[in-house]
Amino acid sequence: MPTLPELVGLVLLDGIAEPRDPLRHIATAERIAGELDVLGDSLVGLFVEMARAEGCSWADIGAPRGLSRQGAQQRYAPLLARLTLDDLIRTDVLQHFDDATLGCLRHAQTRAAQLGHDTLDSGDLLLAVLDDPAGLAGTVIRALGTDPSAVRAALDHEPDQPDTIPSRTPPGIGPDARRAIDGAIAEAHGQNVAVAHLFLALLRAPGSPGGHALTAHGITRPAALAHILGLAGRPTQDPA
Known part of the structure; x- marks a missing residue:
């Protein structure tokens, strides 16, 4: 997992050749945070997909999380689209x-x-x-x-x-x-x-x-x- 100092470094490195702009840093930080969210969703979706490929039903996936079959599908199906x-x-x-x-x-x-x-x-x-x-x-x-x-x-x-x-x-x-x-x-x-x-x-x-x-x-x-x-x-x- 990247640490906060590592992520701060990524933000500061973006556009390093340009004059320092704190407003641009906010935009860059938001972009990186969004990419991390997408990456996390893809990670979860990948393992849900692997479970389905091994024969686990939506009910099987939802049960340990207190979710019904429909609830599990509603929660995880959008992640599979990633x-x-x-x-x-x-x-x-x-x-x-x-x-x-x-x-x-x-x-x-x-x-x-x-x-x-x-x-x-x-x-x-x-x-x-x-x-x-x-x-x-x-x-x-x-x-x-x-x-x-x-x-x-x-x-x-x-x-x-x-x-x-x-x-x-x-x-x-x-x-x-x-x-x-x-x-x-x-x-x-x-x-x-x-x-x-x-x-x-x-x-x-x-x-x-x-x-x-x-x-x-x-x-x-x-x-x-x-x-x-x-x-x-x-x-x-x-x-x-």
Whole structure:
């Protein structure tokens, strides 16, 4: 843990080449204090995530703290949104994701960071899936009568922001992006998670940015699943 004198030193070192300004020191101290708060929340969130990955329920997590299942979820779920992709890898949440799917997640994270976003959402995930070199999502979308570029246009409409400064830290995993990741794990039924599973998971939440962009163009999970199973030469019946 940094000591108070060490933190004071950090404040005084900031802008040391400039004339001493006590008002700037206050602003610097507030910024560092905020960064420490975020770091602390990420630390707690990381260990909550590790407990969940090991099978602990929200009720298990809340019980020692006198919290109900709902209370634990309300207290800790926001902290999970601060976790980054590397944090999820560290906690083994993504241990069954194949290289292509991890590549999609990293591509989505890079895009969100370049836009200066604090969190990754399902829209970022869908654009990354559409950019997948294998092109499965585009193949399915075209087979269902829609132009993938129309789906992309529903999401990829960020205005020109020449003054936007890319985030210095990787964006966290937003709630709807996390639901898509969990949904992809469920879609895989214990097997390795492929890009197709992530695509289907986005369709599980039609109200999310990614899910809405698809369903608004008539792309539904049952239709997409049937086509994917057909491409794989398997019976077109949902195993779930």
